[in-house]
Amino acid sequence: MTGDVVEEVGWSSADLDARRDLWSLPFGPEERGLLWEDARRGRWDGGSAVRDRLRGFVARSTRSVGIAHVGGLMDPAVPYEELVAAFSFVLRDFGRIVPQNGQGDLTQVLRDRDGDGATELGFHCDTCDLLVLLCIQPAARGGGLTKLASARHVHELLAKERPDALAALREEWTFDRTGRAGPQVIVSPILFTQTDGTVGCYYQTRTVRSSPERGGPPLTARQWEALDVLDEVLYRPEIAFGLMMDVGDLLIIRNSRVLHGRSPYVDEPGPRSRRMLRVWLDDAEPNAGEGR
Template identity: 75%
Template sequence: MNEHTVTEIGWSSQELEARRELWSLALTDGERQRLWVDAHAGRWGAAGPVRERLRAFVRESAGSVGLTHVGNLVDPSLPEEEITEALSFLLRDFGRIVPQNGRGDLTSVLRDQDGDGNTELGFHCDTCDLLVLLCLQPAYHGGGLTKLASARHVHDLIERERPDALATLREDWTFDRTGRAGPQVVVTPILYPRKGGTIGCYYQTRTVRSSPDRGGPELTDRQWEALGVLDEVLYRPEIAFGLPMAAGDLLIIRNSRVLHGRSAYVDEPGPHARRMLRIWLNEGETWAP
């Protein structure tokens, strides 16, 4: 995965909240309107200065904190198809859209499926450089927060408390993703040092635990223990930051730096049902000036 290194910041939930200016940017209604006029036209014009401001902010925040939140990016009253097309144009500045599943879907709308919103979605990393989430409609009764955890902070905590478990997490693990988009088998450490001193992460709790059932290597007692240590740290109250997103808000997560999940929620049928537009990006050379 490509990465333009900016000074990396590890953070707890309180630290992230206290430093919102590093990663959260709110657009004015005028800025939003100019962006979307150009996006609908499919070419850049009057929104050029807003575009450059957004590009610079995303590059800095995704490089340091590992995520970017942009408030008021979209008028959520627009038709879903129109929003998706315009957003796909805007995202060309940040990467190439890649398929999310074996069917080759380039976009998907996340919503409650048979009540699965009632269950918290555990921490994991998606198999792309940048995960993009656009809130179309938040959960009507609250909940459904996007949960975020800093790989650097988690790594450093485990290094201090359980260096033996960290040594195991730094070894290669097998993630069997048969039938999904991208590599069918991923062999990688879960937490690991990268060039330039940054900390990388790759974690999918179900695929790493079920890989032996698909012919992968059996997990050792030492590996099971290390996974338990990782999960215990991830679910400490001070680790996870719960981000409420309003309709029209955008979130970009660098998968190599930040693990994400979702808190539980009770959905409301009909137009108030929670809906999140998801897009996967790989960066390539698009971040070059």
Template identity: 70%
Template sequence: MTENTTTEIGWGSTTLDTRRDLWSMPITDEERDLLWRDARAERWEAASPLRERLRSFSAESVRSVGFTHVPNLIDPSADEDDIIGALSFVLRDFGEIIPQNAEGALWRVLRDQDGDGNTELGFHCDTCDLLVLLCLQPAVRGGGYTKLASARHVRSIIGQERPDVLATLEEDWTFDRTGRAGQQVIVSPILFTQEDGSAGCYYQTRTVRSSPERGGPPLSDRQWEALDVLDEVLYRPEIAFQLLLDAGDLLVIRNSRVLHGRSPYVDVPGPGSRRVLRAWMSTGAR
């Protein structure tokens, strides 16, 4: 498939589980070592064929299903600063890394904070074009699955079952993000059609519910019901695909196409604790 012929796919959990070739591109240890050497030197040489394959596959999978997964991309035992430097070089083909908090941090390591790993992270979209996650260490005691849901599939189901709710979700909603990176107040439909005809989404369950308390417009009974219906659909077992990232795995998500969350996990303190490196990216005209 090419850029002009790739078809957007509305998928559920079973579809992705049986068609990993659509979204996952494993690489060998030898390829990983070649990429690591080129990335640390900041010039493409021996790993150039892998670079081209990675660029082509990622572009196609992001267009078709909304995300791409590359197992074994980087040796997670390397120094964290070296990993960030190498991954920053590789990601130049994807776009520009942008600040993801008010302090201007380009990279953050996600880990358990005072036991919050025990709490499920609800479905949402980050405020950037691409969300980049690199697993440094999965949870030792299990859990911590990344949950992914297709905006096209969710929209199709709600449109069939509750067209009145879909109409409400396609109206403008206020997301007050005061104090965070980027635009402070975003007014956007939760489900919409993008310029290229693909289904789009923008959703932050806590932010949209708390925005009236920050001075945003109050939510009507119709809007509260629409949020409840959306959440009910998202949590149906056949909707979301759960992906457990292993150490060294890369996941890149198109935020306007895929909602994501995280299942609970129980962690252990110290170097064996769950750690995931996160970056936000802007793709510009890409």
């Protein structure tokens, strides 16, 4: 990395699996204990060295690969209220926590609601700089992988296979988010070049497809085709990497660089039901692209 230029890594699913050292950091019981002892008290002392290691790793990984995974960050025995307070303290090093919805919720626990876990959650980008997921409990009977795709790799593949679709995706699109937290209408390319030279993305397949019904500009036949091409590419096995998160695992995703989704899962009610703690962060890094 030189100055403001990021050494960006565009990756396939095989690349990401082979180079876990670039984006995944295992945490041992001693490190976890030191970190959480300070986090519970709300001040850094004995865990300062662990904090520095975590902070440096997350900064490097999210700037190069676009994601950072830390295995075993959380003590699963910590009561939920204490967990949220301590976790929020740790996250101060990475950005400012922002609301996720119109009600102003700063944290949300993602769980199966009315059987929606049985369906695939399509690739998209959240409307924040960094998406943070902390696994409280994986799915009891399997599934629920967090699916990841590199915007740069998708861009490069489309440039080779469908430059016409890529040209359309690099134009401005309207995302009507009325009623949600943050900007109500976002006009942005779906794939674009960011000010730091990286390939960026902003995508919400249902929102962009339904925006014309809310008063946005109608989509042309060329645009509908480009969306279909993008969705087909995102679900190719060589593009989509599936990450199974275990109890206590942390995942931070830079939304402007990596698209994410979730595979279906089979759950059961009670303490073994799948639960992910979600936090949205805004940071000070320049990551706005063309049209944003």
